[in-house]
Amino acid sequence: MNLDQWLTKRTFHHSAFWDRRWLAEEKARQGLTISLCLPAYNEEKTIGKEIVVYKSELHDRYGVVDEIAVIDSGSTDRTREIAASFGAQVYLAAEHLPQYEVHRGKGENLWKALYLLRGDIIVYVDADITNTHPRFVYGLLGPLIQDPEVHYVKAFYDRPLASSQGIRPTGGGRVTEILIRPLFSLFYPELTGIIQPLSGEYAGRRSILEQIPFPVGYGVETAMLIDIYGQLGLNGFAQTDLDVRVHRNQETPALGRMAFGVLRTFFARLTRDQKAQLHQELPTIMRQFTVAEGDFDHVEHVIEEVERPPMIEIPEYRQKYHPTPEPMVEV
Amino acid sequence: MIQTVVNTKADIRELPAALLPLREQILADLTMLAQIPAPTGQEEQRVRYVLDRFVEAGLPEVGPDEQGNAVGLLPGARGARTIMLVAHLDTIYPRTVNHNVTVEPDRVIGPGVGDNALGAAAISIIPLCLAHLGIQLESHLGLLGTVRSLGRSNHEGLRFFLDHPPRPIDCGIVVEGLQLGRANYLSIGKIRGDIVCDVCPEKLRSDGSQNALVVLNQVINRILSIAIPTRPYTKIRLAKMHAGLSYDSEPDHAELGFEVVSHSDEMIEQIRRSMNDAVAEMAAQHGVDAKLDCFFRRETGGIAFSHPLVKAILAVMAQLDIEPDLGRGPSELPELIGRRIPAVTLGISWGEKNQENEPDYVLVDPILTGLAQLLGVILEIDRGACDEP
Numbered sequence: 260m261n262l263d264q265w266l267t268k269r270t271f272h273h274s275a276f277w278d279r280r281w282l283a284e285e286k287a288r289q290g291l292t293i294s295l296c297l298p299a300y301n302e303e304k305t306i307g308k309e310i311v312v313y314k315s316e317l318h319d320r321y322g323v324v325d326e327i328a329v330i331d332s333g334s335t336d337r338t339r340e341i342a343a344s345f346g347a348q349v350y351l352a353a354e355h356l357p358q359y360e361v362h363r364g365k366g367e368n369l370w371k372a373l374y375l376l377r378g379d380i381i382v383y384v385d386a387d388i389t390n391t392h393p394r395f396v397y398g399l400l401g402p403l404i405q406d407p408e409v410h411y412v413k414a415f416y417d418r419p420l421a422s423s424q425g426i427r428p429t430g431g432g433r434v435t436e437i438l439i440r441p442l443f444s445l446f447y448p449e450l451t452g453i454i455q456p457l458s459g460e461y462a463g464r465r466s467i468l469e470q471i472p473f474p475v476g477y478g479v480e481t482a483m484l485i486d487i488y489g490q491l492g493l494n495g496f497a498q499t500d501l502d503v504r505v506h507r508n509q510e511t512p513a514l515g516r517m518a519f520g521v522l523r524t525f526f527a528r529l530t531r532d533q534k535a536q537l538h539q540e541l542p543t544i545m546r547q548f549t550v551a552e553g554d555f556d557h558v559e560h561v562i563e564e565v566e567r568p569p570m571i572e573i574p575e576y577r578q579k580y581h582p583t584p585e586p587m588v589e590v
Numbered sequence: 591m592i593q594t595v596v597n598t599k600a601d602i603r604e605l606p607a608a609l610l611p612l613r614e615q616i617l618a619d620l621t622m623l624a625q626i627p628a629p630t631g632q633e634e635q636r637v638r639y640v641l642d643r644f645v646e647a648g649l650p651e652v653g654p655d656e657q658g659n660a661v662g663l664l665p666g667a668r669g670a671r672t673i674m675l676v677a678h679l680d681t682i683y684p685r686t687v688n689h690n691v692t693v694e695p696d697r698v699i700g701p702g703v704g705d706n707a708l709g710a711a712a713i714s715i716i717p718l719c720l721a722h723l724g725i726q727l728e729s730h731l732g733l734l735g736t737v738r739s740l741g742r743s744n745h746e747g748l749r750f751f752l753d754h755p756p757r758p759i760d761c762g763i764v765v766e767g768l769q770l771g772r773a774n775y776l777s778i779g780k781i782r783g784d785i786v787c788d789v790c791p792e793k794l795r796s797d798g799s800q801n802a803l804v805v806l807n808q809v810i811n812r813i814l815s816i817a818i819p820t821r822p823y824t825k826i827r828l829a830k831m832h833a834g835l836s837y838d839s840e841p842d843h844a845e846l847g848f849e850v851v852s853h854s855d856e857m858i859e860q861i862r863r864s865m866n867d868a869v870a871e872m873a874a875q876h877g878v879d880a881k882l883d884c885f886f887r888r889e890t891g892g893i894a895f896s897h898p899l900v901k902a903i904l905a906v907m908a909q910l911d912i913e914p915d916l917g918r919g920p921s922e923l924p925e926l927i928g929r930r931i932p933a934v935t936l937g938i939s940w941g942e943k944n945q946e947n948e949p950d951y952v953l954v955d956p957i958l959t960g961l962a963q964l965l966g967v968i969l970e971i972d973r974g975a976c977d978e979p
Contacts, residue, residue, distance in 0.1 A: 307693030308621055315618030319611075320646075337694075344695040345614060389690045390625065505690070 260494055262452045269402070269409070269497040270454075273394040276401025276499075279321040285404050292325045294378030295396060298368035300332040302386040303341055309384070309391050310345040316393035323397060328376055329386070330368035338386075350375050356575065362565050365459075366479030373469055373570040374579065380404075381468060385459035390505040399462035402497035410467045410495040411487050413453055414460035416504040432457075433511075438518050439481065442525055446534050447485060449493045456484055457521075460501065467491065469576070473567040477517045478524025482566070485528045512547050516560055519545040523564040602909040602969075605723075605962035612715065612722055616957060617693060619643065619714050624691045624700045624707035630680040633658065633737040637679060640714050640735040647717035649733075657750040660735035664717050664727070666972075671760035672730040673971050674931075675716065675964075676748060676922055677709035678739035682944070697941070699951040704941040708767030708952050710735055712938050712961060719965060727972045732759065739922065742885045748922050752929050761899065761976040762926040762933030763967060767952055768943060770960045771912050773903045774919035774935040776892030777927065779858050782849040783884035785809055785869055789842050790877040800877055802844035803833045809880065810846065812868035816861055824852035826861060853918060855889050891924045893932050902975035903934060906966035910959055932976050936964060 260268065276282060286293060295313055299306055310327060317324040328348040331339050343349045352368050353361045355375060369383055380403055382396050395414070402409045435457050443450045450456065457480050471486040473479055487495055509517075523543075529535040545560040570576045577583075609616075628636040637660040644652040644662035651663035660679065681702035683689070691700030700707075713733045720727070738746035752759070766772070787809065789800040810828060818824050826848065833844035848865075852858045866882050873880040893899065895916075907914045919935055926933035938960030941952035 303694075304692050307695070308691060311614050311617045311693050312621060315615040319615055341693075341695055345617075345693070392622070 262449055262493065265449075265493050265496070266452050271398070271402055271497065271499045273398030273401070273499055273501050276397050276405075277394075279317065279323050279393070279397055282397060282400060282404055283321045283323045286323065289404070291379045291404070292377055293323065293380045293382065293400065294372070294376035295324045295327045295382045295384065296369065296372040296376060297327070297329045297342075297347070297384055297386045298332070298365045298372070299329050299334060299338050299342070299386040300365075301334045301336045301338060303334070303336040303338050305389060305391070306338050306386050307341045307345055309386055309388060310342050310347045312391045312393060313384075313396060314346055317396055323400065324382070325378060326376060328372065330372050330375065332363050332365075332368060356573070359567075359573070362475040362567075364475035364477075364479075366473045366482075367475040367567065369479060370473035370475070370567045370570060373465065374573070374576050379465050380462060381465060382462040383460065388504060390503060395460055395501055395504070396462075398499040398501050399460060402499065403462055403464065406497070408494060409497045410491055411463040411483070411497075412461060413455070413484070413496065413498045414458045414501050414504075415453075415455035415498055416458070416501040434514050434518050434521065438521060446529060447488065450484055450488055452493065452498075453484060453496065454498060456480060458504075460504075463487070465580070467495065469571045469580075470569050472569055474520075474524045475565050475567060476562065477520025478564050481521050482524050482528065485525075485532075489532070512549075515547060516545055516562060519560075520562050520564045523562070524566075527564075527566070602906060602962070602966045605965060606910070606958040608723060609719060609958045609961055612719060613954075613958065615718065616711060616715050616961065617698065617954065619711035620698055620703065620708055620952070620957075621691045621693060621700075623710050623714070624698075624703045625689050627683065627685040627687070627689050628680050628702075629682075629684050630738055630740045630743050632685070633679045636660075636710065637735060637737065640679065640710060643714040644717070644733065647721070649717060651756075655751060655754070657747050658737045659747045659751050660733075661751070661756075662717075662733040663756070664720070664731040664733070666727045666729040666731065668728045669730045670728060671971075671977070672732055672757055673727075673968060673976075674732040674734060674759045674762045674926075675713045675765055675968075676734045676736060676762060676926075677713045677765040678706050678745075678748075678922065679710050679735045679737055680739050680743075681705065681707075682740060694954075696955065697951045697953050699949050701950055702943075703950050704767040704939070704943045704952045705950070706765075706767050708938050708957070709765040712765050712767075712964060715961075716964065716968075719961060723965070725965075725969070727968070729760075729972045730757070731968065732757075736922070744886050745922050745925050748925050752925055752931075759926075759931050761971050762931050763964070764921045764923055764926070764933060764935040765964065766921060766935055766937050767939065768941050769915065769937045770939050770956045770963070771907070771915045772919055772935060772937040773900070773907070773914050773916050774892075774921060774923060775895070775897065775900050775916070775933075776918040777888065777890060777921065777924040778851050778853060778918040779855045779890040780849060780851045780886070780888045781858055781862055781884050782847075782886035783882060785846040785848065785865070786881050786883065787844045787872065788879040791842060800875075801840040803841050805872055805875075805878055805880065806831075806833065806844040806846055809868050809872055812871070813848075813865055816864045818861075819857065822853035822857060824850070824854065824857045824861070826850050849886075853890060888924050889928075890918075891927050892918070893927060893934075897932060899932050899934060899971070899976045902970035903936070903967055906963055906970060910963055910966070912959065912963060934967075936960075936967065938964070 736747035
């Protein structure tokens with residue numbers, strides 16, 4: 260399947276999967292369990308709404324999703340309390356697998372979700388969506404339930420920005436357009452078919468997610484795409500149009516730091532895949548300037564982009580999900 | 591076989607706990623409905639949402655009527671009577687307002703959550719509640735989400751439905767999100783209108799410059815001098831005003847929005863005439879055009895306190911420890927009562943709405959009690975509480 264064929268065959272609209280009764284029946288027929296993971300850090304404004312809507316529409320009414328969990332990075336607001344009050348499982352990431360050091364970041368939460376949640380399919384949805392709707396989940400699940408060849412589904416959408424003045428119609432996607440898309444065009448041309456490679460919503464089969472490393476920070480989305488592509492090719496992917504996703508705007512300096520983290524992840528894969536050679540180790544310091552009352556302040560941000568190994572390499576995980584049968588003892 | 595699990599007073603008291611497994615589904619309906627903008631005349635998406643819920647609940651008769659109202663019917667075992675639940679779907683908030691909703695453990699916050707996303711959520715989820723409790727009604731239960739209810743539309747959607755009912759309606763319950771405990775069986779009389787003042791542009795005036803704002807101010811002073819009795823309860827609300835564009839030009843046009851409410855239709859008419867006189871006097875001035883436009887009128891009315899429906903409601907509220915707030919209130923009630931359909935207005939939770947600097951919100955915990963109350967009243971009507979004259 261070439262890129263054009265893939266775009267035609269594997270690009271969906273969420274409305275194709277609106278029939279949650281069918282999704283639940285087909286899921287049961289295939290013997291699948293499905294987990295919904297919301298990685299969170301200080302999301303008290305939106306987490307309650309997300310839990311209520313997803314629990315009602317995907318768990319209570321239809322049983323499409325078997326468990327809903329919030330993996331929290333150590334929120335200092337009421338995120339965990341609110342999520343628990345509406346019936347979500349709540350995990351503080353640092354309390355699990357602590358023997359492997361503690362890191363903080365979205366990728367860390369996604370990685371630990373593989374250990375903590377039991378689903379054959381795991382749906383990851385950011386906890387900061389303001390226009391919460393069940394399509395953010397069933398739109399991603401649909402291709403996986405419909406087609407066994409699909410192992411990973413990525414979201415794309417319009418991205419209006421929420422501001423104090425209401426909703427602005429366009430925005431976002433800046434890092435994608437000026438960084439990711441040029442890099443993919445240069446080094447992984449087939450991945451340019453992914454319309455929004457940095458979207459925070461995706462779903463995958465445990466069988467592939469456990470095989471890939473997880474950067475704990477900004478690079479996790481980019482790494483997932485490249486590493487799953489390395490194992491399955493474009494054929495393992497699908498993508499779904501989720502219409503409009505309203506989110507908070509990020510300031511340009513924050514996007515700069517994000518781009519730095521993504522670049523470190525990207526270069527690590529370029530060298531690993533022998534697509535480029537670096538003659539020195541990349542620095543971990545991102546330098547930015549801030550302007551205050553006419554003065555320039557030089558700010559240094561340490562962005563290490565630690566990577567977690569594939570979960571399948573963690574003994575505790577193997578014991579939980581792939582226990583080795585006890586050897587037969589001859590008497 | 592008819593299975594009715596709620597037969598005793600003790601059962602009514604247990605309803606809120608029995609509905610607890612549906613809590614997230616109720617809150618999800620409230621959230622998703624509130625996030626759909628639905629200014630009057632643009633309720634299509636909310637209508638679609640409510641109709642989808644009716645279909646999902648397995649109602650055999652579901653669809654929009656010619657006016658665009660969301661209509662569903664849950665057939666009763668015998669269908670000897672039809673109970674109608676009514677909730678308006680439109681809101682005062684324009685599309686440009688951010689309809690984002692926040693859900694906290696104790697409250698749901700967002701524009702229009704109480705008026706009337708919660709009422710719409712209640713009628714959307716009632717079939718599911720009945721199924722969850724294993725209740726099959728003897729009576730038909732009609733469910734109606736109305737369009738074009740607010741402002742100048744003056745309950746246009748409801749009036750159309752009541753003028754073209756698919757079957758006779760025996761009893762009505764108007765469902766409002768706020769406030770739990772209200773049991774309005776009398777409707778307050780009300781008129782709403784605009785006073786519009788236009789003055790000729792300066793160069794055309796022979797007697798110097800006029801200012802529409804000043805003219806309107808004179809009208810307001812006249813209105814404020816109208817004598818208002820303590821009894822019957824009567825109030826003039828000067829509610830909104832619009833005039834002028836910039837600091838350096840006096841306005842040629844000014845508008846005042848008002849409403850008059852009273853327990854007496856006579857008093858309302860008397861005040862309307864006085865206001866009309868004040869406006870007419872201003873309009874008599876050279877270069878001034880002033881008009882009073884009363885676009886909304888609702889006469890007082892209701893059912894008697896002794897009506898068995900009122901007694902049944904009080905009994906249900908007592909069992910659920912709800913403090914009743916009886917009497918008159920604004921709602922669609924007169925449309926039903928005016929067509930000889932006994933009806934009341936009930937609220938589902940507590941909260942605030944339309945505050946200047948505070949967001950709208952509804953409290954989460956009372957919602958299950960409010961729904962239990964609604965179910966309790968439906969069951970009482972199903973047993974004949976509304977049948978007596």
